[in-house]
Amino acid sequence: MSTLLEDPREFSQQKKAELLGVLQERFEKNSSRHPEIHWVNVKEKLEAHTHKLWSLYLMESTGGEPDVIGYEKGCFQFYDCAPESPQGRRSVCYDRDALESRKKNKPENNAIDMATSMGIQILTEAQYRSLQTLVEVDKKTSSWIQTPDNIREKGGALFCDYRFGHVFTYHNGADSYYSSRGFRGVLNV
Incomplete structure (x- = not known):
């Protein structure tokens, strides 16, 4: 990701697409963290709850490297998976x-x-x-x-x-x- 945006109003469609690309690449690279979960389902849920993308953007921008680690109570769970504390x-x-x-x-x-x-x-x-x-x-x-x-x-x-x-x-x-x-x-x- 590029520079940290301070205002969610600056979060353009281009930035959202860039974030989705980063998340998808990490998801596919680390499939052992989420067996039986498919990116198409995660993406669909994110697109239905776009306000959550801002939180994921902030997790990513502060060094958290968020990734899906499970599915519970109808929700995909994203945890910070960076090797060291963000x-x-x-x-x-x-x-x-x-x-x-x-x-x-x-x-x-x-x-x-x-x-x-x-x-x-x-x-x-x-x-x-x-x-x-x-x-x-x-x-x-x-x-x-x-x-x-x-x-x-x-x-x-x-x-x-x-x-x-x-x-x-x-x-x-x-x-x-x-x-x-x-x-x-x-x-x-």
């Missing part, structure tokens, strides 16, 4: 409360607000582990995951990575941020 979504704390609680050296954004503005959701731990069965990701980076309220209320947040052939789930202060930690999202179409 470059354009790193160095963010967990949520707005964490961002506002920082007195010094605040990051520019937070994962929850970014995901919401993109029209996606941050992966749950179960979704993250499921993704790892299809493609090994985050061997050098880590990704925030949805954090249960009882942990978040105490100031913590969860993140995952893949090391030594194993998925690890860790905790950190929700206000922490690192250049190697971002977040992965899911979009149901």
Whole structure:
């Protein structure tokens, strides 16, 4: 994809066609992620729900490399399948409360607000582990995951990575941020 568009009104038919081409190529190249799912059905669903293309565009433009990983409850599920946590979504704390609680050296954004503005959701731990069965990701980076309220209320947040052939789930202060930690999202179409 070319440069990041800031305004969905700039999302021309040409850009939509370009995005569909990128998604189709990735879909066909990685058929093991979605056996028994056919691109013609995915494309038909995307063309019926064109507003979802903007979210996929933002996933792609921030380095997520979205791809179909399943079909559930009448929806195709697109996950960020980039080898490392998406470059354009790193160095963010967990949520707005964490961002506002920082007195010094605040990051520019937070994962929850970014995901919401993109029209996606941050992966749950179960979704993250499921993704790892299809493609090994985050061997050098880590990704925030949805954090249960009882942990978040105490100031913590969860993140995952893949090391030594194993998925690890860790905790950190929700206000922490690192250049190697971002977040992965899911979009149901």
